[in-house]
Amino acid sequence: MCGCCGTGGCTRCSLHTSKLEKMPSIPEEPEQVETEAERFTMPDFLRPLQDLDVVEGKEAVLECQVAGLPYPTIAWFHNGARLRSADDRRMTQFKDVHRLVFVAITHAHAGVYKSVIANKVGKATCYAHLYVTDVVPTPPDGPPTVAAVTGKAITLTWNKPRWLDSAIDPATVTYTIQQQVVGTSHWTVFATGVRDTAYTVHALTKGALYLFRVITATPKASSKPSPPAGPVQLLDRGPYLEETPVILDKPDMVFLVEGQPATITVTLNHVEATVIWRRGEVVLGEQDGAYELSMPDDDQHSLRIFRAGRADAGELACEVRNPHGADTCSIALELAEAPRFESIMEDIDVGIGETPRFAVVVEGKPLPDIMWFKDEVRLEESAHVSFVYDDSECSLVLLGATPEDAGVYTCTARNPAGLISCKAELVVRPAQPKAEVAASEDKARRLTDYYDVHEEIGRGAFSYLRRVTEKSSMLEYAAKFIPGRAKAKASARRELHILSRLDHERVVYFHDAFEKKNALIIVMELCAEEELLDRMARKIAVSESEVRSYMRQVLEGLRYLHQCGILHLDIKPDNLLMADPSSEQVRICDFGNAQELTAGEPQYCAYGTPEFVGPEIVSQSPVSPVTDVWPVGVITYLCLTGISPFVGENDRTTLMNIRNYNVAFEERGFRGLTREAKGFVIKVLVSDRLRPDAEQTLEHPWFKTLAKGKTIPTDHLRLFISRRRWQRSQISYKCHMVLRPISELLADACDRLSVAVPRHSAEPAALSSSSDSDDPEELPCLPAPHPTAAEAAGSRVSLDEIPTDDEAAPMDWQGAGVEEAGKRPRGARARKRSTEPEEPGAPAQSCQG
Structure with a gap:
């Protein structure tokens, strides 16, 4: 304390001091100074939400910028209900900016949105309206065009809109036709829901002038009208003449497409007349859903058949009559036949300056119209390109080939009953000396010298298949064309060498070969154009004993191959063909991936179909004869349960399931199967160290039992076949995709469903001559089919966890023996489609090679 006194008085002051002891800080729980609360701030919106007006289908983003200490939490509300992240929306934060993002806005998203931010001091709120408007289409491009005018109707055509918003599904677009009588101001809607860009307007008044315009419409909005077309009026030919009716024009032949409508029209002189249509003694009159009589013009009379059938084929009589006389005519009606190729064009390899010629023989009723394309671009006749037609033979001739002419050529044949096409490739190489060319052509055997070449019957990843007839014997065979050069050709020769060594009733047999x-x-x-699973899927259900019989045949074929020192390495349902439509004999085909066993050297396989490759192929370990047994187990599992055991959402998932031995398990699929069947798949789908070979597998108790077993529905098989056909269509010859190695599939982390990538100029590492039953060009356009829910999303278990009634009898692998039979006589090579019944105990046949 301090005091001071003077003449004016005294004053005092004091000072209190103390020492503040600072405690050491604790990192986990830092001590807050009491005055820190004074630094807390209320949450606030630096930039609040703004109202949005968004077109349906577009992205919408509600955004706000916030501040506050401690940093506030945020909650979003829509019409009072709190929002969480979902498939159609997500909530994001970047520093102090928060966003509510809608990927594709719909009318359900419209309304009032609220953002609430809060911390320990308080909270703040802001609001915004989200308005959703419909996408408005653009009008047709330009005014409609008057395509035809008669005394009864006016036909209009118009262009589609030049641009459509990406949110509009083109399949939902329709058109509205409006008309206006010149001299009035009122537009009348004449037709709605028109899907084509052409329309014929009837019920017009003669003498009146009309304007027409078109509006683009979607289910939710309409465009502005197009500019009008016109004015136009109906033709006025004056009053009818008082004279005898005469049929001036009529078709001699009308082709009917079964199930489709057909119209027959006759033209008279300018008179009034009654028209009667007859088929034999039956008069065809107005009948709902069957026939309709009309007058498309003042002097034309038509009969419309709503749904033509075989009963409509034949001669149709038309009689026209009035008080001055009558006239009659007859018209032939015949069912149209879709185009078909009797002979299709082949790939051509020419030198610069040579004249290549692509030729097809095409039939159909009526004769089809032919169009030629190069790399999907339609060709027109010119000084360089010539079209030659001689009855049913049609040719494309290129005069003086240049390198620019190289590419894929397509011939398309179309008539009212359908459309087909075929492709061939032109390779243009540098010119060779003439003497060298002549010498090589003299040495080469030509396929066409010995065989008549017919239509294409299948297509594989690197090849295509045609039916041929041997000229000397008139027997039919399948000719497999494997195009390629250098490395690809060497692989094809390996396949030829392997196939030429084989002679067994379970293997498709070799007959002849040519090299170009x-x-x-x-x-x-030439086997039946039917795969094993197709045969099974044609039935409503199959028995376990039928599956057992088919698998026994496959294993017998594999036993023979392994005895010959050959690994197939591509066993899958696609490569198991039925020998004959009336036989239950199975043939193993496609040796494009096959290898000859080399003693003492490890062998590897880089390619395969993910669902059916063994674990050793997945891990790129050496392959052996037991590698071919694994896919037999997979196919058996598929046939017995209807579920592909290892298939996943994409190729990588499938391969991981195989590597980990995780199968798609559904208890009801196994319910009712014999214990031997369950034991078989468990004993076969194991690591290659424990897996039996084909000969040992045939000794399994499942093949000893005579029980018919469970009846298995085939509906799941049909779904599997549909999915496989889609996959195969992606990698068929001349498609834009090419197979990828298993190692590349396993390393691919994307969700690709196909085993392929876009095809490029590099030669593939291996050839396959597998022939699919469907040309990809004839396949319906379908989205990629996914595995069934049971396959992809069902529970997965390890194989040893599959419950069995009780353990099947153990397999005596060491004691299993095979009974050798004598070699087949050489004459057996000339066998055709076998119709002998399959016998369970058929003896093995030794290799002829």
Whole structure:
């Protein structure tokens, strides 16, 4: 304390001091100074939400910028209900900016949105309206065009809108036709829901002038009208003449497409007349859903058949009559036949300056119209390109080939009953000396010298298949064309060498071979155009004993191959064909991936179909004869349960399931199967160290039992077949995709469903001559089919966790023996489709090679 006194008085002051002891800080729980509360701030919106007006289908973003200490939390509300992240929306934060994002806005998203931010001091709120408007289409491009005018109707055509918003589904677009009588100001809607860009307007008044315009419409909005067309009026030919009716024009032949409408029209002189249509003694009059009589013009009379059928084919009589006389005519009605190729064009390899010629023989009723394309661009006749037509033979001739002419050529044949097409490739190489060319052509055997070449019957990843007839014997065979050069050709020769060594009733047999400059052609047995699973799927259900019989045949074929020192390495349902439509015999085909066993050297396989490759292929370990047994177990599992055991959402998932031995398990699929069947798949789908070979597998108790077993519905098989056909169509010959190695599939982390990537100029590492039953060009356009829910999303278990009634009898692998039979006589090579019944105990046949 301090005091001071003077003449004026005294004053005092004091000072209190103390020492503040600072405690050491604790990192986990830092001590807050009491005055820190004074630094807390209320949450606030630096930039609040703004109202949005968004077109349906577009992205919408509600955004706000916030501040506050401690940093506030945020909650979003829509019409009072709190929002969480979902498939159609997500909530994001970047520093102090928060966003509510809608990927594709719909009318359900419209309304009032509220953002609430809060911390320990308080909270703040802001609001915004989200308005959703419909996408308005653009009008047709330009005014409609008057395409035809008669005394009864006016036909209009118009262009589609030049641009459509991406949110509009083109399939939902329709058109509205409006008309206006010149001299009035009122537009009348004449037709709505028109899907084509052409329309014929009836019920007009003669003498009146009309304007027409078109509006683009969607289910939710309409465009502005197009500019009008016109004025236009109906033709006025004056009053009818008082004279005898005469039929001036009529068709001699009308082709009917079964199930489709057909119209027959006759033209008279300018008179009034009654028209009667007859088929035999039956008069065809107005009948709902069957026939309709009309007058498309003042002097034309038509009969419309709503749904033509075989009963409508034949001669149709038309009689026209009035008080001055009558006239009659007859018209032939015949069912149209879709185009078909009797002979299709082949790949051509020419030198610069040579004249290549693509030729097809096409039939159909009526004769089809032919169009030629190069790399999907339609060709027109010119000084360089010539079209030659001789009855049913049609040719494309290129005069003086240049390198720019190289590419894929397509011939398309169309008539009212349908459309087909075929493709061939032109390779243009540098010119060779004439003497060299002549010498090589003299040495080469030509397929067409010995065989008549017919239509394409299948297509694989690197090849295509045609039906051929041997000229000397008139027997039919399948000719497999494997185009390629250098590395690809060497692989094809390996396939030919392997196939030529084989002679067994379970293996498709080799007959002949030809080699061209740019292709290898293998002529072999013509099996039924039906795969094993197709045969099973044609039935409503199959028994376990039928599956057992088919698998026994496959294993017998594999036993023979392994005895010959050959690994197939591509066993899958696509490569198991039925020998004959009336037989239950199975043939193993496609040796494009096959290898000859080399003693003492490890062998590897880089390619395969993910669902059916063994774990050793997935891990890129050496392959052996037991590698071919694994896919037999997979196919058996598929046939017995209807579920592909290892298939996943994409190729990588499938391969991981195989590597981990995780199968798609559904208890009801196994319920009712014999214990031997369950034991078989468990004993076969194991690591290659424990897996039996084909000969040992045939000794399993499942193949000893005579029980018919469970009846298995085939509906799941049909779904599997549909999915496989889609996959195969992606990698068929001349498609834009090419197979990828298993190692690349396993390393691919994307969700790709296909085993392929876009095809490029590099030669593939291996050839496959598998022939699919469907040309991809004839396949319906379908979205990629996914695995069934049971396959992809069902529970997965390890194989040893599959419950069995009780353990099947153990397999005596060491004691299993095989009974050798004598070699087949050489004459057996000339066998055709076998119709002998399959016998359970058929003896093995030794390799002829």
